[in-house]
Amino acid sequence: xxxxxxxxxxxxxxVGDRVTITCRASQGISxxxxxxxxxxxxxxxxxxYAASTLQSGVPSxxxxxxxxxxxxxxxxxxxxxxxxxYYCQQLNSYPQTxxxxxxxxxx
Amino acid sequence: xxxxxxxxxxxxxxxxxxxxxCTVSGGSISSYYWSWIRQPAGKGLEWIGRIYTSGSTNYNxxxxxxxxxxxxxxxxxxxxxxxxxTAADTAVYYCARGGQDYDLRYNWFDPWGQGTxxxxxx
Numbered sequence: 023x024x025x026x027x028x029x030x031x032x033x034x035x036x037v038g039d040r041v042t043i044t045c046r047a048s049q050g051i052s053x054x055x056x057x058x059x060x061x062x063x064x065x066x067x068x069x070x071y072a073a074s075t076l077q078s079g080v081p082s083x084x085x086x087x088x089x090x091x092x093x094x095x096x097x098x099x100x101x102x103x104x105x106x107x108y109y110c111q112q113l114n115s116y117p118q119t120x121x122x123x124x125x126x127x128x129x
Numbered sequence: 130x131x132x133x134x135x136x137x138x139x140x141x142x143x144x145x146x147x148x149x150x151c152t153v154s155g156g157s158i159s160s161y162y163w164s165w166i167r168q169p170a171g172k173g174l175e176w177i178g179r180i181y182t183s184g185s186t187n188y189n190x191x192x193x194x195x196x197x198x199x200x201x202x203x204x205x206x207x208x209x210x211x212x213x214x215t216a217a218d219t220a221v222y223y224c225a226r227g228g229q230d231y232d233l234r235y236n237w238f239d240p241w242g243q244g245t246x247x248x249x250x251x
Contacts, residue, residue, distance in 0.1 A: 056237040065223055065241035066174065077239065109174060114232045117189040120174040 024048050024112050026121035034129040039100045043124045045093045045110035053089045054114035058121075061106045069108075070095065102128075131156040133224050133242035141218075141249050147211040151224030151242055158205045162227035162236060165198070165209045167220040168244075169240070175220075179227055179236065180207055214249045221246050240243055 025048040035041050045055065053073040058066035068077045070086035073093055083098040092103040097104055105128050137149035151163065165177040178188035180198040188196045192211070202205040211218060222245055225238035 054234045058238075065225075065244050066238070067241070068237060068239035071237040111174075111237065113236055116187070116233055117191070118176050118233060118236065120176075122173050 023117060023119055024051060024115045026110055026112055026119055028086060028108075028110060028121035028124045031124060032120065033126050035100055035126065037078070037100050037102055041097050041100060041126065043095045043108055043126075045088075045121050047091045047093075047112055049115075050090045051112045054112060055086075055093050056111045056113065057084075057086055057092035057095045058086045058109045058111065059104075059106045061110065066109060100126075116129070131226060133226065133240060133241055134243045135222060135224050136247040137245060139246055139248060141247060142251050143215055143249055144213055145248055147209070147218060147222075147249070148216050149209045149224075149245065149247070151207050151209075153205045153207075153226075154172055158200065158202055158207065161229055163200070163207045164225050164227050164236070164238060166223045166238065166241075167218075168223070169217075169220045176181050177205070177209065177211075177222075177230060179207055181231075219247065219249045 027046045029044045047116040060066040069080050073087045074086045084094045087094050107123045107125045109123050132154045134152045136216050141147045159182045162179045162181050164179040168174050180186045184185050195212045197210040223241050224242040228235040
């Protein structure tokens with residue numbers, strides 16, 4: 023199985039900050055990567071697919087980039103509702119797998 | 130818009146079979162792949178498998194020997210059975226809609242159900 027390693031695992035930031043989360047794959051996955059946001063007690067929500075395509079309805083302060091083995095999720099200006107856990111998912115190889123998550127907390 | 134709702138027992142005894150159903154509302158179940166994903170408390174996400182409305186399935190190899198999925202298009206529902214459960218199967222189980230393509234590379238999940246906690250304990 024392809025392993026996805028997210029860094030950092032925990033991130034403390036303030037409203038208005040620009041933050042970047044990295045997802046590294048154990049082997050190349052082209053651009054077949056998605057990002058999800060999960061708030062406590064809720065289901066994950068799709069933010070980005072195909073590495074950089076913003077899902078409809080997701081604010082434009084979220085962006086994704088990368089291909090191959092290294093990917094990033096960037097939030098350009100943190101809003102209070104963005105404090106959550108973020109997961110990447112690779113779809114290139116069967117079975118699809120998720121990263122371990124990055125918990126974004128308020129500083 | 131499409132909404133998903135999981136249902137089933139919240140407590141299952143060890144060695145027995147976990148059974149869950151996902152009901153799709155606000156749209157047709159047809160022509161999409163539908164997945165089950167689980168999340169142990171405080172841990173990450175694990176894809177269990179998916180089913181197409183024709184009944185075609187793909188399962189995670191790590192669970193394949195114990196998983197059975199089925200679909201009932203007349204009720205807009207699909208189901209999961211996981212046999213011989215142990216405490217390691219305790220988790221929140223989510224159902225989610227995948228893509229319309231057989232190619233798994235387009236199988237991102239949106240939307241998701243709210244999730245249902247299944248505890249395996251005697």
